[in-house]
Structures are given as C-alpha cells and as structure tokens.
Amino acid sequence: MASSLIDLNLYPDPPETQTLITPKIEPKPEPIDDDDVILHNPNPKPIATVVPSHADVSDNNLNNDNVFSEYNRIQEMFRTAFANSTKTEPQTFNDDVTDGTMMTSSDPNSQAIVPVPDNGNEMSNGGAMMTSSMRKKSVQRSSELVRVTNLAVEDERYFRDVVRKTRMIYDSLRVLVVMEDDKRRSLGGAFGARARGDLRAASAMKDRGLWLNRDKRIVGAIPGVHVGDVFFFRMELCVVGMHGQAQAGIDYLTSSQSSNGESIATSVIVSGGYEDDEDAGDVIVYTGHGGQDKHSRQVVHQKLEGGNLAMERSMHYGIEVRVIRGFKYEGSASGKVYVYDGLYKIVEAWFDVGKSGFGVFKFKLVRMENQVEMGSAVLKFANTLRTRPLDARPVGYVSFDISRKKEKLPVFLFNDIDNNHEPMYYEYLPTTVFPPYVYHHGMRGGGCGCVSGCTLDCSCAQKNGGEFAYDANGLLVRGKPLIFECGPHCRCPPSCQNRVSQKGVRNRFEVFRSRETGWGVRSLDLIQAGSFICEYTGVVLTKEQAQLFTMTGDALIYPNRFVERWAEWGDLSQIFTDYVRPSYPSIPPLNYGMDVSRMRNLACYMSHSACPNVFVQLVLYDHSQHAFPHLMLFAMENIPPLRELSLDYGAAPDEASPKLAICN
Missing domain, CATH: 2.170.270.10 (SET domain)
Incomplete structure (x- = not known):
C-alpha cells in the first residue's frame, strides 16, 4: 500500500448560529524552569568560528540538499497520481468515524497524498525550505493538518534516517557550542552566564530552515520517530516536530489557522506540572492549562479556551494526540528526559473542582491499542534490572x-x-x-x-x-x-x-x-x-x-x-x-x-x-x-x-x- 498524507483540515463548517470562543493563547507550563525558555534573537551571532585546519572537501557522504524537505520524496513518488486526480469539493468529516482513516481522495485508485483546498498555503515543491544557502527565511509552521499513513518499509527507513541526521546535527552542534564557550572562558574572553547549547543549537537550526515538519502539521505519529525515543531537551522536540511549543504543555492548531475555525490539539507533555494530573500509564487524567500563578499554584478557574478548547475539539472529532512524558532522570544532560510514549485518544472531558478549590478542565486520555511498550515504562523496568535483576526477570x-x-x-x-x-x-x-x-x-x-x-x-x-x-x-x-x-x-x-x-x-x-x-x-x-x-x-x-x-x-x-x-x-x-x-x-x-x-x-x-x-x-x-x-x-x-x-x-x-x- 502506498504511503499517503491525509488532509484533516476538511471538517464540517460550524453552524452559522454557533458562537465560537476566541482562543486565548495561554501556554500550560510543564513545569517552569530554565530549560523551557527559547532565545528570541532576530540576528543570531555565529555559534562557532573554529573549523578544522586540515580538511578534505571531497566528501559527499552527507551532501543531500533535500534531505530535510522530508515530504518532497513522497510527493514526487505520487506525482502522477496527483495529476490524474480531479478537483473536488471539501468532503464532510464524519463525527462518528474515529479510527483515524477518515479522509479519502476523489480518485479511489490514487492512494496518494490527498489534495487540499487552495487556501494560499501551497505545498512547497520539494526543498524550497532547504537550499544550498546557509541562511534561510524562517519558515512558519503550516496550518495544513495531515496524518501520515501506510508508509512502506523503505519510507520508514528514509524518515528514520532524516530524523537521525537532524538529531545528530542538533546534538553535535549543542556540544560544540558549550565546548567553544568553555574554550573562550579558558582564554579569558567570556564572562557571565554559560552558553545554553540546547537553545543556541535550536535557534541556529531554525534560522537555517533545518527544523522538521514545518511544511505540514502532523496529527498522529511523526515519521521517523519511534515510540520509546528519548530526548534530553525540550527544544529538540521542537526541532524534530514532535511538539511545537517551547514551554506550553499542549501543542495545537489555533482556530485562526484552522480551515474551519476550530482549534485541534496534536500533542501533550505530561510532566506533573499540575497537581490534579493523574497518570496511570495507559490512562491519563490530564489537567487543562491556565489559572496558575508563577509558583505553579492554581489560583483562578480555568476557561475553555486555547489548548483546553483544542483538547475538547480533538475529543469531539476523535483525533489522537501524541503523549510525551517528561520527568527527572539522574545522569541526564539537563537533569530530565522526555520520552515519546505513543498515541492516545481523548475519550472524556469535564469541568471539576481541583485540589486547590478552583475549577479545572480534565481530559481522560486512553492509550491506543497495538503499540509497542511505552518508553517511560521501559526506563522504569531498566532501573529495576540495574538494582534487582532477579526480581524483574527471574x-x-x-x-x-x-x-x-x-x-x-x-x-x-x-x-x-x-x-x-x-x-x-x-x-x-x-x-x-x-x-x-x-x-x-x-x-x-x-x-x-x-x-x-x-x-x-x-x-x-x-x-x-x-x-x-x-x-x-x-x-x-x-x-x-x-x-x-x-x-x-x-x-x-x-x-x-x-x-x-x-x-x-x-x-x-x-x-x-x-x-x-x-x-x-x-x-x-x-x-x-x-x-x-x-x-x-x-x-x-x-x-x-x-x-x-x-x-x-x-x-x-x-x-x-x-x-x-x-x-x-x-x-x-x-x-x-x-x-x-x-x-x-x-x-x-x-x-x-x-x-x-x-x-x-x-x-x-x-x-x-x-x-x-x-x-x-x-x-x-x-x-x-x-x-x-x-x-x-x-x-x-x-x-x-x-x-x-x-x-x-x-x-x-x-x-x-x-x-x-x-x-x-
């Protein structure tokens, strides 16, 4: 079966008489610390100027200009299918369908990426985001909501390699930034706070158009990212497109970006930032955002807006969300780790009185079936093996x-x-x-x-x-x-x-x-x-x-x-x-x-x-x-x-x- 991108923007338009709540963009901190702050420098300085004094310019092992425009190859693969497809009206989204295969192409034989309405956000023709220039115009996140399905084995390998190379750039650049900062300090040329390699590496990669999945907003699994993959820094989640918010716990498509005017949640980070969260592994009671003071104490009632509204809308349409768990981990470079634990469905939402006496929105998330074991569970199991191996595996x-x-x-x-x-x-x-x-x-x-x-x-x-x-x-x-x-x-x-x-x-x-x-x-x-x-x-x-x-x-x-x-x-x-x-x-x-x-x-x-x-x-x-x-x-x-x-x-x-x- 050919791989395909399924357009999820084609939801039924809301009734004209319905009054939509205008989302208030308010992040849910998870939890607040120095690792969750991104630099906003419109003119970033070069991160390092030292290059090897002896080099071989003949290496072409990794010279692939389009490797970071990851959808170009699949688009080219099915170009003929596009050409033969007839343009149709947007299809109706069936509220009762929740199995993740809701949209089809007008051509039942195309088995290709589904055409989307022309809303001014045309798909880039293979690599406009990644050219030979080192400095590129910052690419805003797309409002085009898609789900990637039916990837062939070779496509799985391709995307895995894309993600692997992107993460290698991030990791090695982060290490280099800190190394160069230490070198300048040893020579007496740097003072003040030490360089935040994780932030500067992410900033440099974004400036050069190397963040993945910016040309599509992906619902469900990210191609090339496996359940159990571990990230040491929040910004690395942004770089690979797992979670697009540097600090917010709920990542979502806002109503102003959505084609039908309704916000949709795509991923959440569960890290115990809210006292009313309940995490039982396969089942999570996730507290909505808002109403906290700077000390993470609930001080006012939450509202059905922003990420909270997006979570409710995702439940209404049966759209799954990616769940990433963050927790402290001894030996981690940042003192914590973020583990991708798979896809969950939001099955219930309600307004309740929280432990602090204020109203909070709660969402019940249930892990979808037929997925490999959660990465967070593997980490806990491995910890038992290190200390009590016979208790874990007799x-x-x-x-x-x-x-x-x-x-x-x-x-x-x-x-x-x-x-x-x-x-x-x-x-x-x-x-x-x-x-x-x-x-x-x-x-x-x-x-x-x-x-x-x-x-x-x-x-x-x-x-x-x-x-x-x-x-x-x-x-x-x-x-x-x-x-x-x-x-x-x-x-x-x-x-x-x-x-x-x-x-x-x-x-x-x-x-x-x-x-x-x-x-x-x-x-x-x-x-x-x-x-x-x-x-x-x-x-x-x-x-x-x-x-x-x-x-x-x-x-x-x-x-x-x-x-x-x-x-x-x-x-x-x-x-x-x-x-x-x-x-x-x-x-x-x-x-x-x-x-x-x-x-x-x-x-x-x-x-x-x-x-x-x-x-x-x-x-x-x-x-x-x-x-x-x-x-x-x-x-x-x-x-x-x-x-x-x-x-x-x-x-x-x-x-x-x-x-x-x-x-x-």
Missing part, C-alpha cells in the same frame, strides 16, 4: 558478569530463548592486543607534561589540531580520522579531559539472545549521543597472518570494512558555509585483521545495521603507530535502555551485501 540470566570483573561495570548475559551459552566459552578481552613491535617502534616519547590537567597548548591537544576531542562531560565533539588521547607517558591525571575511551565502559550492558539477530547487545542505562560505549577488541594479526588464519576457515574482523560513520558525527555543513570534513591526521590503510575466535568482548555481539546507532572512531593513546589504532565505539544518537545496539560493518568489495564478520 528466568533467563546465564551470568551477571561475563567480563569476570575485567570491566568496571558488570556485563550481563541473558538468554530466555534456548540453551545457547556461547559467550561464556570465550575469554573476555577488555582491550585490543597489538603485536609487540607496535610498542617498540616509534614510542611517543615523554608525552605531555600537564601535571594538573591538559590545556589547549599541550602537545596532545596540538596533535588533535589544537583542540580537545571531547567536551568536559566526555562527549565526542566531532568525529575525526584519528584521535590522540593522553597516554601512559603523559603526566596529566586520570581525570584529564583528554582521557575518555581508555577508561573502559561506563554503562551497564547486557549480551542477550535474540530471535532476529542471534546474539545482540543492549544497555541497561540511557546512553547520551556522543558518549563512549566500549572498545571493539580482538587480537590483531598482520596482513600475512590474517591470510594464513582465514585459510583455516575462521572469520576475522577487518577494521577497514567499517563504514566511516565518524564523518557524520559533527558534520555541520548545513550550519556553516565553510565547514569541511576533517582529514587530519591522514592514516595509512588498516591492512590488518582482528582475531575474535578465542578472545573477545561485548562489542563482538553487536548486530549489523545500515542505519546504526553506534559508530567506530579510531583512537591512539598507548602507542603512536597510526596503522594500528584502537576501534572505539561511540553513540550516534540517544540510545534508550534495552534498545539493541548496532554497527555498520560494511562489506568486502566482492560481497553483494554486508555480513557480520563473526557468525553469531
């Missing part, structure tokens, strides 16, 4: 630490499918074993002499182009061909900012048996984008040794087959006109193999994906042989607990499709 654990204390945190082994205990039969290898001559030739000398911690003028920072590869929180700022960390010959302390990947795992992982991928790896912790995960370890063999080894039929890991996904992390070519892909230092071909037939670690059980959430970054710290780097793995996106980790293993030149280097 059956299935094979080992509570296959590393045998070689890692700082235990690595669980779980299998509730069959009796295969294969990972127990291998010696756990926490770091790669290189040939002895790698350390004997070209030693790094004395290393840096930064006794109290490295600065930007130290020798190790200079090897990285005069900057640190990581921010103060250990997040990778920008992917590079090779990163130099401080090593055993450096005088800086273990807490040095330039020592990240050599410290080993910082999250609790679980190797598990999967019906789809054989063996897989997942984390019991929430992993932030740009974070170090683990090293891909093995015993390094020279090219000649590898050739002899493969004659026995054993499979090897070939580092040169890993796709250079590191180039995607920190690619800000959509932000800065002079951005070029890092190419320094250049490294020779990685003509060696890694034997994992007897010694390996958890990374060997990560599955292949053409759209991975983990990438390989080459790092040196204990020797200086560029041809033998460590394969360090970093997160490409925020990875929720219990979501499988995946790598792009690439393929050999004579292989028709990628395959895992080891057979799980």
